[in-house]
Amino acid sequence: xxxxxxxxxxxxxxxxxxxxxxxxxxxxxxxxxxxxxxxxxxxxxxxxxxxxxxxxxxxxxxxxxxxxxxxxxxxxxxxxxxxxxxxxxxxxxxxxxxxxxxxxxxxxxxxxxxxxxxxxxxxxxxxxxxxxxxxxxxxxxxxxxxxxxxxxxxxxxxxxxxxxxxxxxxxxxxxxxxxxxxxxxxxxxxxxxxxxxxxxxxxxxxxxxxxxxxxxxxxxxxxxxxxxxxxxxxxxxxxxxxxxxxxxxxxxxxxxxxxxxxxxxxxxx
Numbered sequence: 001x002x003x004x005x006x007x008x009x010x011x012x013x014x015x016x017x018x019x020x021x022x023x024x025x026x027x028x029x030x031x032x033x034x035x036x037x038x039x040x041x042x043x044x045x046x047x048x049x050x051x052x053x054x055x056x057x058x059x060x061x062x063x064x065x066x067x068x069x070x071x072x073x074x075x076x077x078x079x080x081x082x083x084x085x086x087x088x089x090x091x092x093x094x095x096x097x098x099x100x101x102x103x104x105x106x107x108x109x110x111x112x113x114x115x116x117x118x119x120x121x122x123x124x125x126x127x128x129x130x131x132x133x134x135x136x137x138x139x140x141x142x143x144x145x146x147x148x149x150x151x152x153x154x155x156x157x158x159x160x161x162x163x164x165x166x167x168x169x170x171x172x173x174x175x176x177x178x179x180x181x182x183x184x185x186x187x188x189x190x191x192x193x194x195x196x197x198x199x200x201x202x203x204x205x206x207x208x209x210x211x212x213x214x215x216x217x218x219x220x221x222x223x224x225x226x227x228x229x230x231x232x233x234x235x236x237x238x239x240x241x242x243x244x245x246x247x248x249x250x251x252x253x254x255x256x257x258x259x260x261x262x263x264x265x266x267x268x269x
Contacts, residue, residue: 024089026139031060034132041124041193044200051114055121056128059106066102070095074236074243093145096133096224097247100217103129119210126216127192133220134185140178148175148230155179165232177227184223192216210262217255221248 035056042052071093072079072086079086107125111118140146144163150156156173164171195212225248236243 026136026142027064027089027094030132030135033135034060034128037128037131038124041127041196044196045120045124047116047124051116052121052124055107055110055114055116056125058110059103059125062106063099063103064094066105067094067096067099070098070101075234094136094139095244096220097244097251100251117209119213122213123196123209123211126213127189127196130185130189130192130216130220134182134189137178137182137185141176146177146231146233148177148180148227149232151175165234168232174232175230177231181223181227184227185220188216188219188223191219208262211259214255214259214262218252218259221251221255224248225252 035053038052038056039049042049068086068089074095075093104122107121108118110116111121141157144159147157147159150168150171151173153173153175155176157176158172159174161169164174168174192212192215195215199208199212225245228242228245228248231242238246
């Protein structure tokens with residue numbers, strides 16, 4: 001199988017002394033796809049395309065910074081003695097939860113300032129964000145990072161000895177958790193797009209805006225929690241749980257609570 005036999009390398013080529021990396025290329029593709037999906041979805045809601053493009057770009061940058069900052073803080077014991085590595089994002093190290101938090105803060109602030117419906121914009125952004133994540137996850141493959149436990153399955157990926165945890169130094173093949181999460185996010189993106197299509201066929205109530213974004217948060221958090229149970233990378237442990245699992249549970253509970261509240265209000269109206 002392709003994943004089982006090919007040893008990936010983060011470097012693509014060197015052009016005029018400039019190193020090109022798979023990770024950076026994937027991030028660029030993910031960003032372009034995400035912005036494209038936002039533009040395609042927003043047309044059905046008759047929104048200002050230029051304003052939405054500006055918003056998407058700013059939220060994208062905020063999410064990128066938040067994802068990197070979250071990762072650096074989690075690995076501060078390493079980065080405090082390797083400060084120059086903080087800027088080398090092409091080597092990996094973007095945390096989903098950090099990107100979500102920073103992106104949401106930027107989205108809420110901008111929609112309030114520009115007098116846009118925050119929940120509607122969040123709904124429009126949800127499938128784009130899920131699809132962009134699905135593409136970006138492949139960067140973990142090329143950087144040989146964030147893989148799962150050892151496996152003898154034919155789809156196991158080879159990991160160089162220098163990138164293996166000491167507990168698995170004699171193992172060669174590991175679960176491609178990036179692939180599991182990428183496929184799961186593609187399914188979530190398709191579901192969110194289907195929810196938009198159903199909404200377009202009828203006159204949506206503004207009180208129901210937010211259902212798509214909250215569904216994304218719930219499903220993405222559940223997916224991440226599941227994936228975390230087989231990952232072997234180092235991460236803070238709180239109360240016996242890996243930090244991403246704890247944060248995922250918090251996101252799920254909050255999103256379910258908000259979704260239930262909004263739909264009770266919608267039903268009452």
